[in-house]
Amino acid sequence: MVNRIKLARMEKGWTQEQLASRVKATRQTIGLIEKGEYNPSLNLCIAICKELGKTLDELFWEGF
Amino acid sequence: MKSFLNYLLPDDEYKRTRILYFLGESAVILALGAFIFAALEIFLFDLGEFDIAITLFIVFGFIGTYTYMRYIFSGIEFTNVYNQKQYKKERKFRFIAAISSGFVFFIVIFLFNGKPSNTEDWFDIIGPSVFFIIFLFLFDYISLKRSYRKNKELTDD
Structure with a gap:
């Protein structure tokens, strides 16, 4: 699963810790998602999209 | 998903998933061990009388120890x-x-x-x-x- 969370997060100027606290996850979880080592649930994907102001396609769809 | 486990598990979904896996692994190993011992007892030889209290304690101890060991070695406790x-x-x-x-x-x-x-x-x-x-x-x-x-x-x- 591809994801462009790190890029979107950096556009916002947030740290992993800041994004984690906004989506009620741990910083470790955000790090794992960004590295592609953990596939988040749809609920967490949506929470991340909402916080970063992106759609699911923009963050997770291949070749978008 | 509704389950009493929700009250015992952490909020973070990665941690939650890993702990559920550890619990699941311990249950599968325990079931396999119980099956093997039962098969040996029935088909091969008499393993003798089992003390029920000790047997139950082994079950409890195995699940607790296995889950805890997997938890500490997985490096998911100190997330910050x-x-x-x-x-x-x-x-x-x-x-x-x-x-x-x-x-x-x-x-x-x-x-x-x-x-x-x-x-x-x-x-x-x-x-x-x-x-x-x-x-x-x-x-x-x-x-x-x-x-x-x-x-x-x-x-x-």
Whole structure:
């Protein structure tokens, strides 16, 4: 699963810790998602999209 | 998903998923072990009488120990330790916590055993308390070290 969370997060100027606290996850979880080592649930994907102001396609769809 | 486990598991979904896997693994290993022992008992040879209390304690102990060991070795306990300063601070805190818990353990044994009358009685209280402190700190230390290593690989800040 591809994801462009790190890029979107950096556009916002947030740290992993800041994004984690906004989506009620741990910083470790955000790090794992960004590295592609953990596939988040749809609920967490949506929470991340909402916080970063992106759609699911923009963050997770291949070749978008 | 509705389950009483929701009250026992952490909020973070990665941690939650991993712990559920550890619990599931322990249950599968236990079921496999029980099946093998039952098959041996029925088809091959008599394993003798089992003490029910000991058997139940083994079941409880295995699930608890397996899940806890997988948890501490997976490095998911200390999710916010990312630098040397945080690591040292947490290690110091864990050391103090182990000493404090050991002291409480000492008091509990003291109250159960009564006042020691000779040196051997004192060793019976102090010995387990010291082991309690050593193991508690050792497990916390392993978990902290693994978490720190894992976190460092994930950070980009």
